[in-house]
Structures are given as structure tokens and as C-alpha cells.
Amino acid sequence: MPELPEVEALAAYLRERAVGRTVERFEVSSFSALKTYDPAPSAVAGLPITDAGRHGKFLDVSLGPDLHLIVHLARAGWLHYRDAFKSPAPLKPGSGPIAVRVRLDDGSGFDLTEAGTQKSLAAYLVRDPAQVPGVARLGPDALAVGRDEFAERIRSRKGQIKGVLTDQEVLAGIGNAYSDEILHVAKMSPFALTSKMTEDQITILYEATRQVETDAVARSVGQKAAELKGEKRAGMRVHARTGLPCPVCGDTVREVSFADKSLQYCPTCQTGGKPLADRRLSKLIR
Numbered sequence: 001m002p003e004l005p006e007v008e009a010l011a012a013y014l015r016e017r018a019v020g021r022t023v024e025r026f027e028v029s030s031f032s033a034l035k036t037y038d039p040a041p042s043a044v045a046g047l048p049i050t051d052a053g054r055h056g057k058f059l060d061v062s063l064g065p066d067l068h069l070i071v072h073l074a075r076a077g078w079l080h081y082r083d084a085f086k087s088p089a090p091l092k093p094g095s096g097p098i099a100v101r102v103r104l105d106d107g108s109g110f111d112l113t114e115a116g117t118q119k120s121l122a123a124y125l126v127r128d129p130a131q132v133p134g135v136a137r138l139g140p141d142a143l144a145v146g147r148d149e150f151a152e153r154i155r156s157r158k159g160q161i162k163g164v165l166t167d168q169e170v171l172a173g174i175g176n177a178y179s180d181e182i183l184h185v186a187k188m189s190p191f192a193l194t195s196k197m198t199e200d201q202i203t204i205l206y207e208a209t210r211q212v213e214t215d216a217v218a219r220s221v222g223q224k225a226a227e228l229k230g231e232k233r234a235g236m237r238v239h240a241r242t243g244l245p246c247p248v249c250g251d252t253v254r255e256v257s258f259a260d261k262s263l264q265y266c267p268t269c270q271t272g273g274k275p276l277a278d279r280r281l282s283k284l285i286r
């Protein structure tokens, strides 16, 4: 799933490539992906793209003076920028992985695509980003908070740090992948309880969050949109590296299920050498 750094990179790419261009056509191929019906997609034609940014993991493309295309890419969604489209014909409904196509006046544009059968990419045309429920609920951006606000946000939720860090209402932008990286840099167990964290541990976690997210933004921005996904994987220390050696200590990276996903961690660096119990599995055995 694209997280803060990838969405930031997509926004930066759009600011460079698309801002100043005018929308020629806004085509919707997957009507389940577009969550709003007013204003209609046809209202976008003729509007200039005036800015691009993000709210947590939501991409925000500003259209004209007061319209926003807000996109949540979900697990398998992506934005593909095209210098030109092969055919001028409008998309047919249900055309494979393409959910939305935005054609611009210079012949370029972008597709919002989603791989796989589980379709959860969500696009919204709204006058105010806060009209999108997921945006309205967001906590402050993970890269916008200082140490004390970070501490206050983390302590506002009792639970395992892995779940609290990825809760978008606590801090916006951190997902499954970069939270694994942050906890590895902080040398912290993903199952550590926020209620038992010391002030020093919070400070270490804050610094790890800034380091991991700013490094990832720096790596991602400036890359071509098409290359971003590969770069995310290549820069990882433990995430999606089950069975590979930890780059810090050489121990084997392990995996354990967490909520409906899995997380990766290094036992030597993070849990005093002890493997974490797979709760889902032990529930089944009992």
C-alpha cells in the first residue's frame, strides 16, 4: 500500500508535470471507485490543475478554484502518468485495472489503476477535502508534529505500538511497511504497549519516525512515478524481508501476523532475541 513517502512523491510529480495544464476529459471506468456523484465528473472538464498535495495517505489534486480530486490508493492502487494515450476513445466501463483516466490539454494525463480483484481504490470529487470522511478523521501528519505533540498523540491511545503508529486518527501517513521500519530503527518490539513506554522511548520512536519517513520521501521524490514501487522495496530493512538477514545484526528477519496483515521484525534488534508468538495461530491451537 502506498504510504506517506510514495503519495508525497506522486504529489510532487504532479506538481511538476500536471499543474498548469487543463483537464480535457475526466473519464470514469469503475463507477464503484468514484464515491461522489455531485459534482459530476463532466464538471471537471475545462478546469486547470492548480496544485497537488496529500492528507496522510490521501492524494489531493486541486482543480480550478474550488474543486478537489481526492484519491485513496488502498492496497493495490497506483497513479500512472502517461505522456500520451494510445487511443483518443473514451474508456469503456470496467476496462480492466483502470478506474479513472484524466486527460490533459497537452495530450498527457494520468490513470488511477488498481490491480487484483479486491477493488478498494476510492476517488472523491469534493469542494472541501474534509468532506471525505477518511480525511476528516485524520490526526496530524506524521512529519508535521514536534516531539511533544508526537508523544501526546501516541499516549492518547492505549495499545500495541504497531497498531497505534498505523492508526490514521493518531498520526496520518504511517502504514504497515514504514511502521515495521520505524520500529526496527527504534529497536522496539511491535507489541510494546504505549501505556508502558518511557519518555526516552517515545523520543527514540519520534526520531526513528522522522528519520525513516524523511529518508523515504527523499528517495521517492524525483523518481519517475513508475519506478516508485520498486524503490520502496529496495530501501527496506525488515519489511517484506522475512527469512533474509537483518542489515544491522545479521539475525534472520521474522514475520508474525498482526490484525489482518503480517509484520516483520528482527528478534535480536527488537525483542531481546525472543520470537513473537503468532496470536492468530495460538488462538487456533487453543
Ligand SMILES: [Zn+2]
Residues within 6 Å of the ligand: 246, 247, 248, 249, 250, 251, 266, 267, 268, 269, 270
Ligand atoms: Zn537485527
